[in-house]
Amino acid sequence: MPELNEVIHQPARLRIMAILAAVSTERQVTFSFLKGALGLTDGNLGAHLHKLEEAGFVTITKTFVRQKPQTYVEITEAGRAAFEAHRAALRAILANE
């Protein structure tokens, strides 16, 4: 039976992982898109992303696009697997009761 993941379960991180998992494989989204979509501050989003990066669930790439700094975030294979397991565990809770 799939287990809940404590790192992912925090509401903001859950939504971050949901967005990253939804944009399909081999795609990265910008930090600013995540910030706008989730309504988080720079510091708050940065802290959550750092936690997810430490867990090996996301990769963060800093680069320049048209001479402007840009930060891209992408879900890792381990992150996708953990997210899917977490979602399955949530569904199992609903199914079991």
Place this chain on the structure above:
Amino acid sequence: MNLSRDEAQAALDDIHQATARTYPLLRAWLYSVLVIGIVWTIAFGLAQWNVLSPIWSAGETILVGVVCSFLFAQWLTPVVRFTPGSRSAFLHTRLPIFYAVLYAFFILWQFMLDLPQAQLAMLWITVVMLATITTGILLQQRLFIIVGVAITVMASIGYWAIPQYFWLWVAIFAGLPLIGVSLYLLRRR
């Protein structure tokens, strides 16, 4: 870690809402398919009663495709990008080149061959569907392949079986499916 049923439901709702925020990002390109479907349906449909030259549909479709692709790229960049060095990034840089070469050859054939209008429409439909099927194979999107094959087969049937109603036939079986598929994918949750 234990959760109540309500907490689990709330978390799943959160996931659903967050996922829905990516739909406009990932589905914007479908509007160009929708516009091409509308152009084909109207242009081919009107051609049945000689209201409009069918060549209008080819020219407009190219224009619509180019404009939509440009606007889409401008809007999307740099919100989302393919992982540098990945297979997807490779394919998405080569596919536009493939389309450009294919459509350049189509325009060349159009002027060189001086085909009757119905044959020209069939050439145009099959060129676009060839691009669709190739994209489906490369991106492993089964729906692209199914739509490409189905429209090609249906247009060919109309061309050979009922030439007197060919324009109406392709309006229904080439234009409307593009509208239907794009609307279905745009509304899908």
